[in-house]
Amino acid sequence: MHLRTKSFFHILKYSIGRSRNCSKYSLISIRSYSQRKPQVCMFAKCYRNAYIVPCSQGGIHPWRFFSCKDILKSEQAYWRACSANYQELTVRIKQRLEANYDQYSSSLSNLVIKFGEYVYFEENGCIFRSKLGDTGEGDSEPLLSAEALPFDDSLIQRIRISPDHRYMATGIKNANSEESACIVVKLNTLSKVKCVIPNVFSFEWATEDILFYTVQKNLQCHDVYLANFSGKCSKLVYREHDARYFVDLYRTKDKHFLTINSNSKNTSEVWLVDCCHPLKSPVLVQQRTEGVIYHVEHRNNELYILTTYGEPMEYKLMKAPVGSCSLENWLSIYSVKEKTKVVDLEMFKDHCVVFLKFCGHLYLDIISLPSNSVHSVKLPAWACSFELDPHPEYTSNVCYFWLASPIQPPIRFAYSLVENRLIECTEREAPIAMNSCRTLRLEAKSKDETWVPITVFHTANNTQLHRRPLLIHVYGAYGIDLNMSFKAENQMLIKDGWILAFCHVRGGGELGRGWHQGGCMMKKHNGVQDLQACIRFLHECGYSQPAQTALMSLSAGGVLAGALYNNDPHLIRAMTLQAPFLDVLNTMLNPHLPLTIEEQEEWGNPLVDETCKEYIRSYCPYQNIKAQEYPALFITVSESDQRIHLAGLLRYICKLRKAVQDHGKGLQSSNIILDVRSGGSHCAPSWDDSLEQVATQLAFLYKELGLDKPE
Helix, strand or coil: CCCCCCCHHHHHHCCCCCCCCCCCCCCCCCCCCCCCCCECCCCCHHHCCCCCECCCCCECCCCCCCCCHHHHHHHHHHHHHHHHHHHHHHHHHHHHHHHHHHHCHHHHCCCCEEECCEEEEEECCEEEEEECCCCCHHHCEEEECHHHCCCCCEEEEEEEECCCCCEEEEEEEECCCCCEEEEEEECCCCCEEEEEEECEEEEEECCCCEEEEEEEECCEEEEEEEEECCCCEEEEEEECCCCCCEEEEEECCCCCEEEEEEECCCCEEEEEEECCCCCCCCEEEECCCCCCCEEEEEECCEEEEEECCCCCCCCEEEEEEHHHCCHHHCEEEEECCCCCEEEEEEECCCEEEEEEEECCEEEEEEEECCCCEEEEEECCCCCCEEEECCCCCCCCCEEEEEEEECCEEEEEEEEECCCCEEEECCCCCCCHHHHCEEEEEEEEECCCCCEEEEEEEEECCCCCHHHCCEEEEECCECCECCCCCCCHHHHHHHHCCCEEEEECCECECCCCHHHHHCCCHHHHHHHHHHHHHHHHHHHHCCCCCHHHEEEEEECCHHHHHHHHHHHCHHHCCEEEEECCCCCHHHHHCCCCCCCCCCCHHHHCCCCCCHHHHHHHHHHCCCCCCCCCCCCEEEEEEECCCCCCCHHHHHHHHHHHHHHHHHHCCCCCCCCEEEEEECCCECCECCHHHHHHHHHHHHHHHHHHCCCCCCC
């Protein structure tokens, strides 16, 4: 797991209910003040001397099913009975995947965090630090052991070091649930756990002994607390009262301000905490304005504001004096052209580096802040995704980042801000994407004549493409791009002659904010029609055929995949889904579920709008199951998933089985499997479980497409 900071732009990439288990960022406008009695939290014997930690009657309500236990037992028995058919092939695929991951382990290893004169890093679940320049094994100082972590299967998600290096705050998540905690370690000759704060989602140091943190309850963050370690006290600072908003914290790169951020899906609000005076009341930057998202950085007594305010609807960079930072004083210094996606943004002392995606290609825009001049650089054509190095130095003149593609392991690059020069930092052979594989960027015309991008990969010497198996990937929700990062299984599939197609349909964010708005709320049908058009276009171009085509998606991508499964089952032979969102209507009609209110800006509000209710019904996968022949289906879900409730998936499977049997007059012809896993949380299994899941899903596809012959 990468231990990385949130850059200036990461506030805009917060995870949304049914999306992947990524971080979720927002701002807070808490106006009611109160103080709760501190409580002692003891997770393990090692915390015997850990003193009070405030807070939060937090945690996650399990929202477990009660009426579906018999159905669950039946499905588990069914999977046990048929899993033997896939066991040998699963083992073989898993061995191949392990070999691939071993080959590229240097590219995929955890990134370290540099802070001051030290480097902090994770190894085997433990946290160590060493001084810069020290290379010997004995030079590393252990700070936190795996045995000291509060959960049996803990993931280290975030590290924050106090300005004087006296404390380390570590964010821990339970790999098998949404449960989280923050462990504060006092760093001295013998590091020891100072305290544990349960249910913490985000946290930042304001001073050497004052930590701000947010509390997660039922998948929501509305409360911000301040913990004063010199006074051993804690208090509630702000509370967000609107359930649509999610609260997160960020510290500006110059360390002058801590920002309290409260974001809904399309509106945000920011409050500033002066790190020199952290006990003073936060100052509002700009009151929330419907449809305006913004986030702030600080430089030379000016706020730099990344925002959607104004025309065009894409993001702009503006600035305003700290003392008069309301909307009327925002001055635009940079904007992107229409249909351009701002992927990320990093702030340096005299430069701002913007990562962009336009027409399927990645670009850098380097903004000189003193002169407001912009220098643009096109990144290598094979690159489909990028990741910044964690915790880049604010005063550095070099920006480090990694480029990758679904079939190309990450390669490290640097951009010299002084020389305006792109440098590849890793000496290696030419990228795989150029050597042995073709990367094509195509477009399909959707029903309303909108052109939909598709990225296709296949081996350069692949002949008779119409006979090759085709694997379609789709997501199309929340303005989140389809994942185009490297996965070892993609290389294996390419070697086996598969064609991989990534369909960038509306509802995602690949073509900017308008692309998302064109596929959300009352425009969800656009995403479904885009997916239909992409698959038909690929077949017409000679890429495989329906009998050799499979569809794969996860989480909210299950809405579009499930809709196509109902409407055009003849276009594919098989489908695999991981933790899919398939019952949109019943979920959005239940305001007691933790994410329903928050997600109304994506799906609409059928509780008060009958038109919206009927529109959701028209595409909802669960509502549109009918008696017909369906492609083979394999669904994987965690039993403890709190975002996609197991009861809904069990109802979906039962209804689907009945429809297939009704069509076949009592005979079960389609192969429909639900694999309920005991470990992991939403789309976030452990390493071993993840490898097992991927191998099992691929074994299912190889069997269904008749590709299961031994090598």
